[in-house]
Amino acid sequence: MTSESKDGSKGSTADVAGPPIRSLQLGVYRVVTEVLPPLSLREQWKKASRVFPTFLRLVKDVYSLSPWLFFLWILAQIWDSSIEPTLSLHLSSRVLNIIETGLKSGSPDGAAISRAVALRMLCVVFSAVIDQWKDRLEYRLMDKVDLMFQRIILRGRFSRFRRPLPLTALLAKLATDLTGVQANLSGRVWERGGWYTFDASMDATWKIAGTIGQLVYISRNILSTEHGAIFALVFLVQPVLSSVFERDLFNQPHVAQANDPHFLRMRGLRALSEPKYRQDIITGDIVQHVIQGIIPESGAVLLIHLATRLARDLPMLYYAVNAIINPSGLSLAAIATLHQSESLLSWRFDTIFYRFRIVAAGISPVKEMYDQEHTVHQTEGGDLPYPPLGRPHEHGMPIELTNVSFSYPGTTAEALDNITLSIKPGQLVVVVGANGSGKSTIVKLLTRLYDATSGSITVDGADIQAYRLADLRHATAALTQDHHLYPLSLRENIGLGNPAHVQNMEMIQDAARQGAQRRAARRFWRKALEKMTKEADVSGGERQRLVAARTFMRFTSGAVKLVCVDEPSSNLDPDAEWQLFQNLRQARDGKTMIFVTHRFAHLTKHADVILCMNEGKIIEMGTHEELMERDGEYCKMFKIQAAAFEETAREE
Numbered sequence: 163m164t165s166e167s168k169d170g171s172k173g174s175t176a177d178v179a180g181p182p183i184r185s186l187q188l189g190v191y192r193v194v195t196e197v198l199p200p201l202s203l204r205e206q207w208k209k210a211s212r213v214f215p216t217f218l219r220l221v222k223d224v225y226s227l228s229p230w231l232f233f234l235w236i237l238a239q240i241w242d243s244s245i246e247p248t249l250s251l252h253l254s255s256r257v258l259n260i261i262e263t264g265l266k267s268g269s270p271d272g273a274a275i276s277r278a279v280a281l282r283m284l285c286v287v288f289s290a291v292i293d294q295w296k297d298r299l300e301y302r303l304m305d306k307v308d309l310m311f312q313r314i315i316l317r318g319r320f321s322r323f324r325r326p327l328p329l330t331a332l333l334a335k336l337a338t339d340l341t342g343v344q345a346n347l348s349g350r351v352w353e354r355g356g357w358y359t360f361d362a363s364m365d366a367t368w369k370i371a372g373t374i375g376q377l378v379y380i381s382r383n384i385l386s387t388e389h390g391a392i393f394a395l396v397f398l399v400q401p402v403l404s405s406v407f408e409r410d411l412f413n414q415p416h417v418a419q420a421n422d423p424h425f426l427r428m429r430g431l432r433a434l435s436e437p438k439y440r441q442d443i444i445t446g447d448i449v450q451h452v453i454q455g456i457i458p459e460s461g462a463v464l465l466i467h468l469a470t471r472l473a474r475d476l477p478m479l480y481y482a483v484n485a486i487i488n489p490s491g492l493s494l495a496a497i498a499t500l501h502q503s504e505s506l507l508s509w510r511f512d513t514i515f516y517r518f519r520i521v522a523a524g525i526s527p528v529k530e531m532y533d534q535e536h537t538v539h540q541t542e543g544g545d546l547p548y549p550p551l552g553r554p555h556e557h558g559m560p561i562e563l564t565n566v567s568f569s570y571p572g573t574t575a576e577a578l579d580n581i582t583l584s585i586k587p588g589q590l591v592v593v594v595g596a597n598g599s600g601k602s603t604i605v606k607l608l609t610r611l612y613d614a615t616s617g618s619i620t621v622d623g624a625d626i627q628a629y630r631l632a633d634l635r636h637a638t639a640a641l642t643q644d645h646h647l648y649p650l651s652l653r654e655n656i657g658l659g660n661p662a663h664v665q666n667m668e669m670i671q672d673a674a675r676q677g678a679q680r681r682a683a684r685r686f687w688r689k690a691l692e693k694m695t696k697e698a699d700v701s702g703g704e705r706q707r708l709v710a711a712r713t714f715m716r717f718t719s720g721a722v723k724l725v726c727v728d729e730p731s732s733n734l735d736p737d738a739e740w741q742l743f744q745n746l747r748q749a750r751d752g753k754t755m756i757f758v759t760h761r762f763a764h765l766t767k768h769a770d771v772i773l774c775m776n777e778g779k780i781i782e783m784g785t786h787e788e789l790m791e792r793d794g795e796y797c798k799m800f801k802i803q804a805a806a807f808e809e810t811a812r813e814e
């Protein structure tokens with residue numbers, strides 16, 4: 163099935179369940195978007211009534227943030243959008259009429275003209291003052307609304323980290339048809355969205371009131387009532403046409419993917435100016451190649467909607483026809499006033515439609531934000547508390563995996579294939595194996611970043627999903643190489659391991675010492691105290707030490723019963739790595755510990771059980787001695803590492 167975009171390009175409707183989706187080629191972009199039904203007032207009304215409660219809630223919330231600020235701002239808006247334009251029109255028309263009468267009679271009334279002009283100037287000055295005042299009120303109100311939404315969004319994000327917003331889900335569905343999507347996935351769920359939606363709806367409301375006021379004024383005072391009605395009709399043709407025909411991507415969910423090879427290459431070359439490529443480009447001596455590769459950009463062409471544009475000149479046609487048919491019907495002052503108000507009204511209609519589009523695009527995300535808020539205190543998973551009541555689990559978390567298989571969302575390959583495994587409380591488990599064999603995936607399932615596709619994982623006899631997620635998170639500590647430093651002071655970065663003691667210097671100091679290698683501890687700790695800063699200020703190894711220190715701080719809560727350590731030491735020197743593992747082992751009392759590692763020499767000898775994995779399966783399981791005796795895959799890997807050590811030692 164094919165469809166055509168408004169610029170005439172052909173597209174095809176994708177075969178995805180749910181709302182019909184079409185795909186278009188627009189310039190260098192391939193765009194996937196929802197097929198909109200033909201404009202139907204009934205549908206529009208239905209849509210509007212669905213979002214109306216959200217809109218009311220939004221107004222109520224903004225009002226409750228600061229009632230007086232709200233009222234003053236609304237008053238300023240009413241003046242600015244509704245009263246001032248009609249008053250200005252009246253005053254200008256008065257000036258022009260007095261001048262025209264004076265010119266016709268040959269004796270202009272200087273005093274009357276001065277009074278009329280002065281009044282008009284007064285109105286301009288008053289408006290300017292109100293305008294400035296409105297801006298100030300607006301900034302204050304906007305800050306409050308932003309803060310309110312940031313709070314809602316943050317709470318929503320953290321409570322529903324793993325579940326995408328419904329809108330984002332729709333966009334993700336649109337994206338299924340594209341690979342490597344780069345553009346405009348969300349853009350609509352943004353922190354300021356709440357404010358802009360509110361502001362746009364208020365502004366549009368008062369502007370509509372102002373426009374009606376102006377049209378009524380024109381009908382009654384400038385034209386006869388009958389002429390006024392014709393003028394209003396003539397004037398409305400253009401906005402109605404543009405609202406019916408000019409439907410663009412702005413107010414629809416869409417996904418765009420650049421697919422023009424020249425454009426993509428140019429974008430890639432441009433990206434090479436980022437600091438992260440600096441070293442490679444300089445040492446690789448490819449600067450000249452990059453500069454020569456830049457080619458001119460091609461762009462999308464927009465077709466102008468002729469009928470809509472021409473309709474803009476209909477009011478002018480109206481004066482012209484009137485001048486021919488009824489030359490005495492319109493005075494020059496009336497034509498000048500009409501002309502002035504016509505361009506003002508036309509700009510105003512554009513603004514009203516633009517504002518409505520902002521409201522239409524913004525109200526659904528606002529609704530989603532509110533919906534998230536309702537779910538803030540719910541936990542995913544079940545209602546069982548952990549540790550189970552009456553069983554504090556002094557030794558650590560007992561875990562059983564039975565026939566567990568897992569495929570990452572959107573893939574069919576099994577990252578884990580029918581794993582069965584029993585881990586006793588307090589055991590130290592070391593997982594080894596080739597790249598991509600599924601080691602990290604086990605950790606991701608145990609920390610509930612994902613749920614198994616089939617099979618079951620039980621914790622203390624109950625399904626892992628039956629426990630309150632918050633309780634499980636509280637009882638689990640994960641230390642991987644993917645952690646980031648928070649954009650806070652280094653001290654706080656460690657302290658947040660146990661938020662209840664984030665100010666406790668003694669505990670933080672102790673955790674920092676455990677996270678750092680003993681010899682480097684003093685220097686490292688001094689640095690942590692001094693720096694108030696970002697990740698860029700610390701080296702890769704220091705970042706890993708800080709993250710490790712945060713984990714040791716976490717242990718101080720006493721609640722941690724499972725520790726998952728996944729290659730946290732890639733940037734540490736051998737001494738620091740050995741010390742870190744040593745410190746972690748010393749802290750193992752009361753905790754089940756699972757280590758994923760490639761450099762296992764100093765760990766596996768202490769392990770209660772070693773899992774050796776390959777292609778998503780556990781191919782060997784046992785203690786170091788048992789697996790060495792078996793002379794299988796583990797033994798082979800161990801010997802390779804040991805031989806490398808011995809060779810290095812001999813060379814030294």
Ligand SMILES: Nc1ncnc2c1ncn2[C@@H]1O[C@H](COP(=O)(O)OP(=O)(O)OP(=O)(O)O)[C@@H](O)[C@H]1O
Nearest residue numbers: 570571573577595596597598599600601602603604
């Ligand atoms: N987010 C993901 N989406 C899709 N597939 C993934 C994802 N993460 C991992 N995989 C795939 O799952 C399989 C197991 O990956 P996993 O990271 O568990 O391996 P690993 O044994 O930890 O590897 P390594 O030793 O390289 O860290 C691999 O084939 C990998 O490509």
